[in-house]
Amino acid sequence: MIEKVLAEYGINSKDCDIQPFGSGLINHTWDVKKQGLHFILQRINHKIFRQPEYIAANISMVAQYLRKHFPAYLFVPPVTTTSGKDMVFAFNEGYYRLFPFVENSHTIDVVTIPGQAFEAAKAFGSFTKQLSGFDAAQLKVTLPDFHNLSLRYRQFEEAMQDGDPERIKASAALCDQLKKHRGIADTFEILKSNPAFKKRVTHHDTKISNVLFDENSKGLCVIDLDTIMPGYFISDVGDMMRTYLSPVNEEETDTSKIRVRMEYLDAIAKGYLSVMGAELSDYEKDHFMYAGKFIIYMQALRFITDHLNNDVYYGARYEGHNYHRAENQLVLLEQLLEAEKHFEL
Numbered sequence: 001m002i003e004k005v006l007a008e009y010g011i012n013s014k015d016c017d018i019q020p021f022g023s024g025l026i027n028h029t030w031d032v033k034k035q036g037l038h039f040i041l042q043r044i045n046h047k048i049f050r051q052p053e054y055i056a057a058n059i060s061m062v063a064q065y066l067r068k069h070f071p072a073y074l075f076v077p078p079v080t081t082t083s084g085k086d087m088v089f090a091f092n093e094g095y096y097r098l099f100p101f102v103e104n105s106h107t108i109d110v111v112t113i114p115g116q117a118f119e120a121a122k123a124f125g126s127f128t129k130q131l132s133g134f135d136a137a138q139l140k141v142t143l144p145d146f147h148n149l150s151l152r153y154r155q156f157e158e159a160m161q162d163g164d165p166e167r168i169k170a171s172a173a174l175c176d177q178l179k180k181h182r183g184i185a186d187t188f189e190i191l192k193s194n195p196a197f198k199k200r201v202t203h204h205d206t207k208i209s210n211v212l213f214d215e216n217s218k219g220l221c222v223i224d225l226d227t228i229m230p231g232y233f234i235s236d237v238g239d240m241m242r243t244y245l246s247p248v249n250e251e252e253t254d255t256s257k258i259r260v261r262m263e264y265l266d267a268i269a270k271g272y273l274s275v276m277g278a279e280l281s282d283y284e285k286d287h288f289m290y291a292g293k294f295i296i297y298m299q300a301l302r303f304i305t306d307h308l309n310n311d312v313y314y315g316a317r318y319e320g321h322n323y324h325r326a327e328n329q330l331v332l333l334e335q336l337l338e339a340e341k342h343f344e345l
Contacts, residue, residue, distance in 0.1 A: 002030065002041065005096045008081040008088045011039075031101070038101035039079065043094050044087070049226060052095040054140035056086040058228045062201065065134045073130050074221040076102060105212040105220055111244045114267040120211045120244070121271030123219035124203055124236050129275045131201040136230040139201065143227060146204060147235045149298045153185040156301045163308030171308060171323060177330060178304060184297045187290065191232070196283035202231030206239040233276070233284060238295030240268050245292070246332055250299070253324050255331045260339040269345060289340045296336060300329035 003013040011034060021031040021040060032039040044052045056078075063077040078086055078097040087097040111117050145151050160168060160175055168175075191197045203210070204227035212220040243249070245264050248257045269288065273280075303326035306313045311322055 001090050001093050005041070005088050005090055006032070006098075008083070008085075009079060009098055010082045032098075038103065040099040040101055041096060042099070043096050044226065046094040049142055051140070051142070052087060054142045055226050055228075056097075058139050058142065059225050060086060061138060062131065062134070062225075062228060066130060069133065070130050073126075074102075076100065076221060076223060102212055102220065104215055107209050107212060107223075109209050111208045111264065114261075114263045115217065116208060116213075117240070117244045117264045117267040118271035119213065119217065119219035120206070120208050121237075121240055121268045122274055123211045123222050124206050124240070125272040125275040126219075127203060127222045128200050128233070128236065129279055132279055134201055136199050136201045139228065139230050141229050143204075143229070146227065146229070147231060147295075147298065149185050149188040149294060149301075152298050152301045152305070153182065156305045159305045159308035163305075164310050167308050167310070167323075171304065174304060174323070174327060174330065178297075178300060178326075181293075181297055181333065184290075184293050187287075188294060191234075191287065191290075194283060196281040197232060197287075198281070198284070199230045199232060200279075202229060202233070202235050203227060204229055204231055204235050204239070206236045207243050233280060234287065234291035234294045236291075237268065237272055237288065238291035238293075240272075241265065241292030241336065242295045242299065242329075242332070244268060245336070250303075250325050250328050252328055255328060258328060258331045258335060260332075260335045262339060262342065265339060265343060269343075273345070285345060288345055289336070289343060292336045293333060296329055296333045300326045300333060303329060 002018060006013045006016065011032075015034050017031075017033040018041075019031045021029045028043040028045075030041045032041050044055065046052055049055060059077050063075055066073050066075045076099055078099050080086060081088060087095045089095050108116065111120070156175075156178070203222055203225075205224060210224040211222055214220050245260045245268075246258050247261065248254075252258060303314070303322045307320070307322035307326060314322055316322055
């Protein structure tokens with residue numbers, strides 16, 4: 001199928017070196033090299049992104065705006081086919097798109113030094129800053145309710161009522177701990193109603209692997225643009241806190257290893273605010289730490305909800321997998337609440 005897809009771009013696959021690329025879990029990606037040309041080919045997971053044309057429309061609108069207003073800003077839209085299309089539909093296979101490879105760039109999968117957190121936060125902040133004059137309401141919603149904490153809490157409540165009875169009983173203590181933090185969800189409703197809490201063009205998936213770094217480990221640009229949507233800054237900052245602050249990730253079952261590294265928290269804040277400081281209202285800045293609580297709590301709720309519903313969404317690699325991931329995120333949340341007492345912008 002890759003051969004047919006590349007043919008839509010006028011590329012003969014027989015002349016190419018094609019290798020799997022990256023560590024993404026949602027989309028499948030390949031490195032394509034051909035006689036001095038270098039591309040990244042990606043297949044969109046259409047089971048998650050039900051309307052891939054929305055992705056194409058969003059990237060196209062953003063690319064046009066940036067080319068007009070900030071031509072020096074590095075933004076990497078997909079290559080168009082010989083017939084001018086942004087993506088290729090392959091029957092029974094899904095949608096594919098081709099990107100130019102940014103030479104002398106690389107990605108990383110795990111944040112290992114505060115400088116990486118600073119550069120990534122600055123890169124994601126710069127993306128939103130450059131688009132501050134763009135009307136975010138024009139963007140299509142590629143993943144409805146993706147960061148809707150109110151909905152996730154309702155789904156959690158429903159799972160406690162209608163989920164697997166044995167799992168509900170066995171998870172009662174963890175669920176009770178999560179319910180004690182319901183104020184985080186209540187705060188989200190308050191924030192949404194405040195005009196000082198603004199919707200902007202937001203990336204929504206700010207893991208470190210979605211930043212390209214140059215040879216000097218400086219951030220070049222952000223990639224993986226499928227989740228560009230209207231959103232709140234807490235989505236981007238919160239996801240960075242969730243994935244950069246602890247030395248271990250959500251799969252760690254030894255909760256004694258989970259902690260908030262203050263130097264990484266400081267790096268995120270300094271990197272993001274170095275470009276977004278003048279854009280955020282004082283009200284938003286007052287809720288900077290809320291960003292981490294918002295995303296971490298939401299992910300804990302999603303994991304335990306899936307566990308109670310017999311792992312129908314995330315699946316499970318072992319018995320209790322999503323229970324342990326929820327427990328992991330709860331510990332991270334509690335560590336962040338403690339860290340908040342010692343943090344100042």
